Amino acid sequence: MLQKKGLIIAPLLLFFLLVAGCTQSQQGTPSQDQSDSNNKLNIVTTTTMITDLVRVVGGDVVEVQGLMGAGIDPHLYKASAGDVNRMRQADLIIYNGLHLEGKMADIFEEFEGTQVITVAITDAVDESILLPAEDEGNLYDPHIWFDVELWQKAAIYVRDALIEADEKNRAIYEANTEEYLQELEKLHAYVKEQVANIPKDQRVLVTAHDAFGYFGRAYDFEVLGLQGISTTTEAGIADMQALADLIAERKIPAIYIETSVPPRSIEALQKAVQAKGFYVAIGGELFSDAMGDSGTPEGTYLGMVRHNVDTIVEGLSK
Structure with missing residues (x-):
């Protein structure tokens, strides 16, 4: 008798589990629109200037996490375990370079050759234009953002890096950058x-x-x-x-x-x-x-x- 009862309950239990599983699957699976909205380029940035630049160029199709906030000195900044974890999960890491983030240089080197793309925006500027850091041996001054025309070069460099990583959104990156370059041109004129x-x-x-x-x-x-x-x-x-x-x-x-x-x-x-x-x-x-x-x-x-x-x-x- 117990065996027959078990034979009846087992199929019923299996049926309810399957129904519940299908319902849960339907509720837990995002729609195509939701998948597309969450499928953004994940970018980790260092300084506040770079975070701002990447957000302007990337617009709504990128997710930007800035490691440093207002008032933070990048020369002295030490990456936390959480920072390193964010960088591991990123598609791109965009940093200044030229040893501005001096205590993070080894971390950036570790990511070279991995699936995480590292981009130093000072690579946008030809070495012949860089100022020497007189008190730092053969190094160059990393503070390029104080020349608005050099920051225009950085904007174009970031645009190209985003396009290389995310070709499908090329038009968005190009339009955002073109608009921002015009704003930077006005700013340069204002400073002068x-x-x-x-x-x-x-x-x-x-x-x-x-x-x-x-x-x-x-x-x-x-x-x-x-x-x-x-x-x-x-x-x-x-x-x-x-x-x-x-x-x-x-x-x-x-x-x-x-x-x-x-x-x-x-x-x-x-x-x-x-x-x-x-x-x-x-x-x-x-x-x-x-x-x-x-x-x-x-x-x-x-x-x-x-x-x-x-x-x-x-x-x-x-």
């Missing part, structure tokens, strides 16, 4: 127009570290940094005193703090200049190695550059 308001002999930009070399070359500034190209170097007492002498002698009206570098070195420089009988103002904060908070004008490359040039012009025009 504003800088013209500063007398040429007053175009001396003093900051915490030597990040504005490309800005100086592009827009006719003398640029002086307490620290070298990398924030890992420290300014010595002799460097501080020499720069204080120069500021007092030339009566430079303002010096600048950087948002990603502690202000103590610039504040100490201000006191050193005052000790020589000249008052130099702190002209404000400049965004150097990181942009502003997300959701603010300075949280975009366009807004960051405008903020910087407006702040520089206001301080040095006095």
